[in-house]
Amino acid sequence: MELPRNKYYVLITYAVRVRRYLADMSNCREASRVPTWCAAMSSVLVLAALPASADIHSSIGLSSESFKPGRKRIYAITASGDRMTEQEIILANQQYLFPSVFHYFNEPLVMARAKDQFVWDARGNQYLDFFGGIVTISVGHCNETVNRKVTAQIETLQHVSTVFANEPQAALAKRIAGITPGGKLTKSFFSNSGTEANETAILTARCYTGSFEVVALRHSYHGRSALAMASTGNSAWRLGGAPAAGFTHALNAYCYRCPLGATYPSCGVRCARDLDEMVRTSTSGKIAAFIAEPIQGVGGFITPPKEYFEIVAGIVKKYGGLFISDEVQTGWGRTGGKWFGIEQYGVTPDIITSAKGLGNGTPIGLTVARPEVADGLKGATISTFGGNPVAATAAKAVIDFIDDNKLSINAAEAGAHLRSRLEELKAKHSLIGDVRGMGLMQAIELVEDRETRAPAPEATAALMEAARENRLLVGKGGLYGNVIRISPPLNISKSDIDDFALRLGASLDRVQQIGRRGCRARTSAS
Helix, strand or coil: CCCCHHHHHHHHHHHHHHHHHHHHHHCCHHHHHCCHHHHHHHHHHHHHCCCCCCCHHHHCCCCCCCCCCCCCCCECCCCCCCCCEHHHHHHHHHHHCCCCCCCCCCCCCCEEEEEECEEEECCCCEEEECCHHHHCCCCCECCHHHHHHHHHHHCCCCCCCCCCCCHHHHHHHHHHHCCCHHHCCCEEEEECCHHHHHHHHHHHHHHHHCCCCEEEECCCCCCCCHHHHHHCCCHHHCCCCCCCCCEEEECCCCHHHCCCCCCCCCCCCHHHHHHHHHHHHHCCCCCCEEEECCCECCCCCECCCCCHHHHHHHHHHHCCCEEEEECCCCCCCCCCCCCCHHHHHCCCCCEEEECHHHCCCCCCEEEEECHHHHCCCCCCCCCCCCCCHHHHHHHHHHHHHHHHCCHHHHHHHHHHHHHHHHHHHHHHCCCEEEEEEECCEEEEEEECCCCCCCECHHHHHHHHHHHHHCCEECEEECCCCCEEEECCCCCCCHHHHHHHHHHHHHHHHHHHHHHHHHHHHHHHHC
16 A cells, blocks of 8 residues: 555554544643554555545645634643633733734744654644744754753842853853854943843943934834834834834835846846945934844844945945844854854844843843944943843853754754755745755745736635644744744754654645635535
């Protein structure tokens, strides 16, 4: 008996579903321990009876409507000891959180616990996590080495604020000074998030230069405060009406959708050179700073060509501005072989901001600058929680773990393997228009047609749902909502990437099957 290749994967998925069904119906975690082989044997009989052209997923019930839980209450499995049901958690979110707090998926996914590259939902289902809480889990969920040091610090000194000196903050600042590009950025200010880090950077640039205007990029994202939203180049993330004054947005290097209609490399990177005229025509001619993500995160992992930032940096300096590299998503080895994404472009910025992966889930923000630039922020300032002993201990432990285990090298090697698997999927699925990224920060952009490159946001949403069904978590982004963002932990293995590719491939198959059925239905109706 020979099964089509995709049936092997569905067989395993079906077996997992049988275990899930038993667990749901009995409301007992032990029920999920039914051996997979027992469930798999029944699926062999089902699959063997299906023709190669059959809609396998619907035939064995892999849609979101299958294997619904029974009437018994499904409790979240948490460490807190509180017993809220899955539905109570969802309802509490709706009743007690701002409605602007949105969730992925048609039905919210309630998370209960995580370890390494896996997370589990409230029903005990295991997912392969290739998004890491929005590019935040850099060394694996609940990393034992990091958490051991954090626990010890909590039991020793938990909080003092920046008005008191403490060893963890000093040790972290010293560690960071030793790994910045060229060792030239040596003074740090710690806060709680990337938003705060960018606010601090822009304030510092304005104080140092005496100028006010800031240039950012289209498709960028720099945070959720009023100032950070003003610097963001995506209307979906700019709330509250008129943005703060003083920001102008330059062309970004979106080669797949070039705003100038050109093609790289014959274009001569005109989008970068356009910055000169933009400063002369759209600003006073004296700028405080230029802020950019080396790879635009929320924008859909838009990755500029290698020459882009070197050209831009020269223009920024010409008009008296500082170069701020927003490394909230690209920092700490994620792009492969370098600590910071901007190093991939041979540019040394004046200020670097970061957060996310620096704490591996612990809230922290970083603004690190050249000494003379940092000295330009005159007067006193504080951050109640910035650089607190626990967060600082976590951040230094993360940096040490990345360094000790050579994870930036793994990001380059595993990232190359990930890229090759994505390119294979592109060759098979016309839905994928572009594959881009660097290291373990990769993306696929989905289109309705490769010739017109019309964005496919509906298919992207469907792919997110299908990936969930196949126990895979990825992210979504892009101005058009048609980009799948992929950012696993830096210590991910090639075998995990192969598993990811299998699950994503099955999800793409599912979406394209649905699309073909929809086309046939429309044709019949006409």
